[in-house]
Amino acid sequence: MRRRATVHDVARAAGVSLATVDRVLNGRPGVRAATAEKVEAAIAQLGFSRDLNASLMARARDLSVVFFIPDGSNEFMDSLAQAVERRSASALADRMHLDMRRVRALDAEALAEGLDGLDPRQCDCAVVVSSDEPKVISAIEAAHRRGIVVMTLVSDLPGSARQRFIGIDNVAAGRTAASLLGRFLPGGGKVAVVAGSLHLRDHAERLEGFEAALGAEFPAISIIGPVEGHDERTETAAIVARLLARHADLAGIYNLGAGNAGLVEALEASGRAGALRVIAHELTASTRAGLRSGAIDVVLDQNPDGEIREAIAAARALALQAGRAAAADAIEIGIFLRDNLR
Amino acid sequence: MRRRATVHDVARAAGVSLATVDRVLNGRPGVRAATAEKVEAAIAQLGFSRDLNASLMARARDLSVVFFIPDGSNEFMDSLAQAVERRSASALADRMHLDMRRVRALDAEALAEGLDGLDPRQCDCAVVVSSDEPKVISAIEAAHRRGIVVMTLVSDLPGSARQRFIGIDNVAAGRTAASLLGRFLPGGGKVAVVAGSLHLRDHAERLEGFEAALGAEFPAISIIGPVEGHDERTETAAIVARLLARHADLAGIYNLGAGNAGLVEALEASGRAGALRVIAHELTASTRAGLRSGAIDVVLDQNPDGEIREAIAAARALALQAGRAAAADAIEIGIFLRDNLR
DNA sequence: ATGTGAATGAGGTACGTGCCTCATGACCTT
């Protein structure tokens, strides 16, 4: 059980002074390429890794992470924001400063502006929740070039310069919903699918997984829809009411988007709540109420607290080794029934 | 956004020297009660909290946590042990040293001996997985008096001096199994319950939740058992085989203990795998295989990685403020189908 | 040969805490 290597060890091994190691580690100028290589080699050989805590203490500035969370869209985003608030104090104890900015949902312009306004001297890492917009992609690229680590949350932007994505596997979530509904309805039947908007990557992926799994494993179940409710309470309520009215034999509903308050309203108004198997996404006030009343059977959840926890851990890991990939816990899909509500 | 308070601030506010603050903070002798109170008051007023990282750095010794994990019992314990190994490296980066000791399962004597052997100068925190045994309870009491923080993992010992329990709500897990099986079998039917040993608190709690929820919500389902398989592969296989032979109309099985390899064997040997709805506990090689083949429908999991993560976080929090309770994330019950296997 | 600029070394201070030594003063015992 040996001591961890320190900058002193690296300096000794590379045959250079502490100052040179420091220049290499922090990307400061004034080091010949050959010398830098010697230092890199020593670092690799010793398995040196900067002590993040000592580092943050020495520079007397906290690691700063800025979260851009959509505003005014849905309850899930609010619970993400709350999760950030909840972690702020304990993060501060680890020398991390969490900054949260709410930006108008789906307003690519505003988000890009926010990213552009980040000063790398005051912000080490940005976490964004965004749909796939060219303006955002290029703002991420620019931030990355300025030396800011960017991560995507909830919905990924695979083509961008983001270093990491934090969120669930939405295709698996869709498959899971199918697998549960299939088992809930051993006799088969009609199941309606309600989405927010299929232009949203996460919604599209859930649908993909759902249709694939249902088709492969439960051919006795037929799908009605998808119908888009735009994550909106009244619109979703209207859609569900119409579905219930048109299909007296509807056996199940999978709402892969938001707007769950509307879903529950329509179910209860129809008098058929509890008679259909219903699966929805994200634990919020509405879906909790639905689980308790029996209107919703299962809620698939992204676990906002876990996502924020991982985002913070990833920010630390990336601050440590800007380039390399760091191991990370995957975010698991939470499955909630009335019986295991937290 | 103000700076965090430091020992210097506390000393100034209390009108004493740094040395005195240090004596109070670290419980060293040589401080009059009246002076100590002044310091405590200043700490409370400033909301001072020791900077754990600087502290660990200064004393040039890592926070050391010893895990006592049962050996030779079942795959779940192995995956707990693996989770400890997996976290070791990253914990070291945060100045925590994880030490793992496997002790013979259900050997209270050995576990108590291990606890008694812990030297508070070399071990700050012990994490134990244990059934309810007087010898263990008193060893925990003794360790606590020596200044070692003790936490229980997986199975709690409510009467002991343990500072915290880390694990799932097993009653809720049992209810969840019932709720799923109830929905899987809308027509009702016979469901068999297999346990390891009802002397184990976690097994008893799962059974309690299962019976309560099934009785209240799904009266059309009748329970056969519980039968005890002692978490043993061959014994569990024999029991399941007998159940299947005796009840041609068996509609489901809930195995709330271990021994899942035997469960899957018996199911496949009977040719009825896939025809019954089966719920088991803990993601292991056996249950994964069962999920993939379709012999098992759902696995309820404790998430060993999450438990170890929380144990580490709790150890840090408790090192910081020995007395006070620190907020902590609850461990959620993982629910896995073939479709969301990680 | 001399100047120029870049590369590097040497060494300091700081961050917040733990732990050590030594000096001082107060109060008590004999």
Add this chain to the structure above:
DNA sequence: AAGGTCATGAGGCACGTACCTCATTCACAT
């Protein structure tokens, strides 16, 4: 009054890193 004990202050060194200044070395161009 002398000696002892105890509470406290003052200060230093250490941990691992960041960042600063200043001096020195070396290569290259003039």
